Amino acid sequence: MDRNMKILVVDDFSTMRRIIKNLLKELGFTNIEEADDGATALPMLKQGHFDFLVTDWNMPGMTGIDLLKAVRADPALAHLPVLMVTAEAKREQIIMAAQAGVNGYVVKPFNGPTLKEKIDKIFERVQG
Amino acid sequence: MEESEKLSRLIQARALVAALEAHDEAGYLASLNALAASQTQPMFEAVGRMTREVHEALMAFATDDRLNLLAEDEMPDARDRLRYVITLTEQAANRTLTLVEEALPVADRLMDRAERLQQALGQIRQSQVDNVALVGVITELAEYLDSVQQDGGALKTRLTDIMMAQEFQDLSGQLLLRVIALLETLEGKMLGLLQKTHPVASEKPVALTQAALSQGLGPGVPGAKNHSSAAEPIKNQDDVDDLLANLGF
Numbered sequence: 001m002d003r004n005m006k007i008l009v010v011d012d013f014s015t016m017r018r019i020i021k022n023l024l025k026e027l028g029f030t031n032i033e034e035a036d037d038g039a040t041a042l043p044m045l046k047q048g049h050f051d052f053l054v055t056d057w058n059m060p061g062m063t064g065i066d067l068l069k070a071v072r073a074d075p076a077l078a079h080l081p082v083l084m085v086t087a088e089a090k091r092e093q094i095i096m097a098a099q100a101g102v103n104g105y106v107v108k109p110f111n112g113p114t115l116k117e118k119i120d121k122i123f124e125r126v127q128g
Numbered sequence: 129m130e131e132s133e134k135l136s137r138l139i140q141a142r143a144l145v146a147a148l149e150a151h152d153e154a155g156y157l158a159s160l161n162a163l164a165a166s167q168t169q170p171m172f173e174a175v176g177r178m179t180r181e182v183h184e185a186l187m188a189f190a191t192d193d194r195l196n197l198l199a200e201d202e203m204p205d206a207r208d209r210l211r212y213v214i215t216l217t218e219q220a221a222n223r224t225l226t227l228v229e230e231a232l233p234v235a236d237r238l239m240d241r242a243e244r245l246q247q248a249l250g251q252i253r254q255s256q257v258d259n260v261a262l263v264g265v266i267t268e269l270a271e272y273l274d275s276v277q278q279d280g281g282a283l284k285t286r287l288t289d290i291m292m293a294q295e296f297q298d299l300s301g302q303l304l305l306r307v308i309a310l311l312e313t314l315e316g317k318m319l320g321l322l323q324k325t326h327p328v329a330s331e332k333p334v335a336l337t338q339a340a341l342s343q344g345l346g347p348g349v350p351g352a353k354n355h356s357s358a359a360e361p362i363k364n365q366d367d368v369d370d371l372l373a374n375l376g377f
Contacts, residue, residue: 015221016298022229022291058302087299109295112288 001123003028005051010034010041010067011085012059016108020054020085023112027119038062042070045077052122057086057093065093065100072101081122085110137166190325199318207308207315214301221297228291232284239280242273249273 007029011017017034024032033048035041038055039062045053053071057064064084071077083104084097094105103125104118129137140163147155189195253266 011298013218013298013301015218015225015294018222018225019291019295022225022232023288026288087302108299109292111292 001120001127002051004031005029006031006033006049007052007054008033008035008041008044008048008050010036010038010053010055010059010064012036012056016056016085020115023115024054026112027116038064038067038070041067045071045080046074050080052119053080053082054085055082057084057088057097065097068097068100068102081126083118083122085115137163140166186321186325190322195318196322199315199322203311203315203318207311210304210308210311214304217297217300221294224294225291228287232287235280235283235287239277239284242276242280246270246273246277 007024009017009020009024009032011020011034014036017036021032021034033044033050035044037059041053041055042062044050053067055064055067062070064086068082068084071080071082081103082101083106084102085106085108087108089107097105103122106114106118140159144156144159144163147153147159249266249270253263253270256262256266
């Protein structure tokens with residue numbers, strides 16, 4: 001896994017962005033940018049050559065699930081690995097995210113080891 | 129069906145049969161109507177009763193100044209308070225995160241330095257094996273540096289746990305935002321209902337209503353003065369129709 005890969009963290013709560021960013025830093029990732037909802041994130045993704053997207057679900061403006069769908073619908077972004085980190089934990093929602101093409105799903109409250117495990121798994125599959 | 133009711137139905141039915149047999153068309157129609165009315169009348173009465181109850185409830189609702197106060201003042205106030213809770217928890221979480229972000233590199237530096245010293249000491253120990261006193265000190269120092277590295281790791285784990293605990297701000301904030309949205313919806317619906325049932329009252333400044341209340345005088349709003357008449361039961365179909373028209377039916 002490339003520790004220099006460019007990661008976009010999308011969450012409407014700045015504290016959560018900060019926590020995820022710190023956890024990613026602890027895992028050795030330093031090239032991290034932030035957005036506070038899907039509508040802000042999508043243009044960044046289209047321009048920014050990101051390697052990995054970590055997004056919340058429930059956000060004002062554009063939600064994480066809509067962002068995921070938009071990413072999958074864009075040929076240039078369709079293969080971007082996407083990890084959802086969200087408090088939305090209904091069975092139907094997880095199925096919805098899976099059908100929309102999510103690569104990993106972490107339910108809040110979560111911890112560092114869980115985040116690491118999911119990221120490792122995503123990139124094992126992507127590279128394998 | 130009660131006995132008396134059964135009896136009157138029987139009489140109506142017999143009259144219907146008799147009129148039919150006698151080729152009395154007017155009598156037949158009258159009996160038929162009477163029978164039909166016996167079925168629909170209780171329903172009309174029930175509708176009338178329910179309408180009256182709705183009307184009374186609406187009047188009581190509109191004339192309750194407490195509701196105006198609630199919709200126009202206290203609910204927005206409650207929303208502001210909840211937003212302030214989000215701000216306060218956000219500030220607290222950010223402050224904690226800043227402290228953790230500052231403390232983590234301190235732990236890293238302690239551990240790095242301990243590791244480098246450990247290596248340097250190892251080399252010295254190799255070259256000074258004959259100096260028993262020095263080797264003793266070096267061994268003790270090495271143990272200390274070892275514990276610094278272990279403690280540093282434990283410290284970092286705790287600091288990360290403290291950081292993760294700040295997650296509460298996101299979760300509680302999301303819950304509060306939902307309550308705020310609910311309050312907004314409720315407030316809008318209440319104001320809409322108050323406008324419909326009591327347009328003047330909701331346009332009035334709340335302070336005036338409060339002042340009027342504290343003086344024990346009814347404010348000059350329609351409905352408040354007529355409270356007793358509003359509580360009077362509706363007497364006939366015209367009243368029902370008028371009321372329904374007023375309610376926008």
